[in-house]
Amino acid sequence: MKVLVTAKRVVDANVSIRVQSDNSGVDLNNVKMAVNPFDEIAIEEAVRLREAGSAEEVVVVSIGITNCQEQIRTALALGADRGIFVEADGDLQPLAVAKILKAIVDKESPGIIILGKQAIDGDNSQTGPMLAALAGLSQATFASELTIEDGKAVVTREIDGGMETISVPLPAVITTDLRLNEPRYASLPNIMKAKKKPVDSYTPEELGVDVAPRLTTLKVEPPSERAAGVIVETAEELIDKLKNEAKVIE
């Protein structure tokens, strides 16, 4: 079985982003970029499936500007076998990304597709279910446990208030939640080996996909700030303020 995973290039999770002064977007100049953390979990899960003998090959896709190849190399260093880079400039929205991934699924026929449940830049949480819809496949989102058996994936999903376990026929689209696994770090020998692994490149045109945006971002603003509060000295003072000033407890 072949596993297809994604590696979106996003601003590193530890960077505090700044809104551009003309409100056109977020300032990405000289900002550290990384693989979307939820995609890292997807890559780790795919590599574990191969290590456990449930899969033979892990193929990683990244879509976007030329520099996205860095994220493919990271994924290859983490254990993916082969990369696919789809070069596309401009505002790539989830529906367009799902269409590109659908074209790659048609080409590669993976047995399972694992993606992050959301990317930490747009926080959209759409691409996995959209890909599943376009490819006519089953979906198991927010996975915290994945087992492959008899042509099916048994997935425990994080839902409001607890967990749900479902069984989906393969191929299927899985999206990862935090507790699925803890991704490994890439070792230096593996980083060196990753440089020699093959990466194919495509354009959306070559894949026959229209990536024209459906949404226009009119402006991006900083969120409204909260007014500075006060520091109280004791627990007594705190309870007094909550009762008599804020009036939020009785």
Place this chain on the structure above:
Amino acid sequence: MSSLVIAEHNNESIKAATLVTVAAAKAIGGDVTVLVAGADCGAAADAAAKIEGVDKVLLADNAVYAHMTAENVAALIAEIGKDYSHILAPTTTAGKNYLPRAAALLDVAQISDISGVVSEDTFQRPIYAGSAVATVQSADPIKVLTVRGTAFDAVAAEGGSATVESVDTVTDTGLAEWLKDEIAKLERPELTAANVIISGGRGMQDGENFKLLEAVADKLGAAVGASRAAVDAGYAPNDLQVGQTGKIVAPELYIAVGISGAIQHLAGMKDSKVIVAINKDADAPIFQVADYGLVADLFKALPEVDELLG
């Protein structure tokens, strides 16, 4: 203009997130239809008909919609929804599961987690864990939206008198099979519905120490939450997580204990009305958003607070 709101329910009653979603639909304008899909959910449809401002309720009562299985529910929404200008669902784990699938079936974009309605085609939404707010305009004929549970004032659950119509269409994809649920038995209010929340972070040092929070929570009738750091460290289960990757909450009072205030946590709670921070590190970023800060060792402060509350 006409909106289709996908209800979240437990077969008997309608969940609060749906009332917020109806409020967003009212802010857009036009008629509001609520779709109640599920198995044996007639009582929920009757409850939906009483929601203030709802014009019509569609009831899709069939075994194939049990547990809101994404494949079947999305196909139903795509089928029914093509006659509406807007399709809305709450930003819950259920809404986030079936709605993007329905949008793709309709070949339209989704705008996730809207926090404001600017006009019928333009919406505000948080990005980068709430570090920025984007204003986004849709060129698609149908606007598919998930609605942030804290961003609109819920409409009243009573006062409406909509008609209930049954939907005959049955969309069975035969794809996924539901096996089981493990829903935590809550002794306290649910995070997204609580008026008061007390959350613990890495500073709690141990899952056992959450008992200190629980004691205070019980006196305040509060829900207990946790930061991602506390969940990652195994102190608390993931369904208590407040933040970008957990629950988004906006209670009247939010008490953050031993939480440093990482962006990802602030994203989930900074719209709370009153924020209290208890942390021994005076430089912790949580104090920048707190209305009341207490710089103290939580292991000393929490028992004191508990005592003071009687």
